[in-house]
Amino acid sequence: MTFTIRKLSSDETPPMDLLLLADPNEEIVLSYLDRSTVYLMESEDLELIGVYLLLPTRPHTVEIVNIAVSEKFQGKGFGKKLLSHASETAKSEGFFTLEIGTGNSSIAQLGLYQKCGFSISGIDFGFFLRNYPEPIWENGIQCKDMIRLKQDFP
Structure with a gap:
């Protein structure tokens, strides 16, 4: 399947239903949404596949504060492609570290992030x-604890 990943334009509405798959608290999502850059993954017919948000947190450090793949497209490698795109984007924008956090109960995500x-x-x-x-x-x-992970770039 062919897809593209692009920045959300200023006149578009962020896909809240998809963002809430990764973070079930709308108030918390809204607290970081306006400070983040939103990236959308779309199929060739412009169907939304996934989304991720990058938020600079410290000098030379950026965090993926939300990443989600539409339930219809889960288990097909799109999460890995979004993570790869986030890494390449962070590197190209001059960041030295990319961080991400997930719950202690998010077993599949912990495995994916480490892979x-x-x-x-x-x-x-x-x-x-x-x-x-x-x-x-x-x-x-x-889900009680936030497991923090990072990727450093040479």
């Missing part, structure tokens, strides 16, 4: 308990 060159760099214990009003359950595990 794509990220290494675990820390744990923010109790992050989801402190920042989300409703408990999050995934894979039969309560």
Whole structure:
């Protein structure tokens, strides 16, 4: 399948339904959305496949604060392609480190991120308990801690 990845233009509305797949709290998504650059992955007939957001956090460091693939397209390698694009974009924009975080219960994502060159760099214990009003359950595990990963560029 042919696809393109492009920046969301200023006159377009971000795909909130897709962003909420990765982060179920709309208030939190809105808190970082305006400070982020939004990238859309679309099929050749302009069907939305996926999205990711890059947010500069410190000098020379940028974070993927949200990444999601439409349920219809999951399990087909598009997440890996989005991560690869994010890495290339971060490098080309002069960043030295790309970070990403996910829940302790996000088993598939933890595997994917490590397969794509990220290494675990820390744990923010109790992050989801402190920042989300409703408990999050995934894979039969309560999501409590934020697992932080990073990828450094030479």
